[in-house]
Amino acid sequence: MEEKDNKYFDHEKLKVYQLALKFNKYAYEICSKLPRSDVRDQLERASNSIVLNIAEGNGKYTPKDRCRYFDISYGSSLESAACIDILNNRDLITINESNSGKLMLKEIVSMLIGLIKSNSDRVYNDGEDYNA
Template sequence: MLSHEKFDVYDVALDFVAITSVILERLPRGTGNLKSQLNRASTSILLNIAEGAGKVRPKDKASFYTIARGSTFECGAIYDVLNARHLIKPTEHERGKSQLVRIASMLTKLINLE
């Protein structure tokens, strides 16, 4: 098992990527920019958690976790846009935002540990 796979935040972020993928598949034409941005930002959360976990120096770890946290907030804003435009169901918005709040909280704790 790799070090990032031991973190609960990695599992929650992976679940967020999975639920977001379902939404991405359903987005209509004309939403390509939002679709691409959400795909990149959700993936960035996961990849930066993994890369941060693989670093040795605490400062390097904190840097990657901070980037992941920024991508978490970016995803939250995109979910808000999708919700405002009625492109996702209110339940999807709530579930996604709930996961993002958990991820942000976990990342904040990891950043403060380093």
């Protein structure tokens, strides 16, 4: 009998963290099929950074500290999207593989913007969703 997937830390309960883990697995599967390259290495690092900074940021005590880590995760999400574009442009991944990853990233970015807004007194333009 398989054990239930327990959540031991608060960040594990976040939907954005769960989706970031899903994207990280996607990136790993894509990268494992590719030869070593600067873009492959960058996608591996950026996809790890998304997950790690959500976890670290969620554990910070002040809104300013949380935002700093969520901002880094946001930037790593956009960096991952650019890596996917480059891999697709070089015909190293298919358009379906590209779209699958970028849809996850779009949702991650939207959730991160929500976390940043809820932890910040910054002024934002009104907008329902992150639209690329």
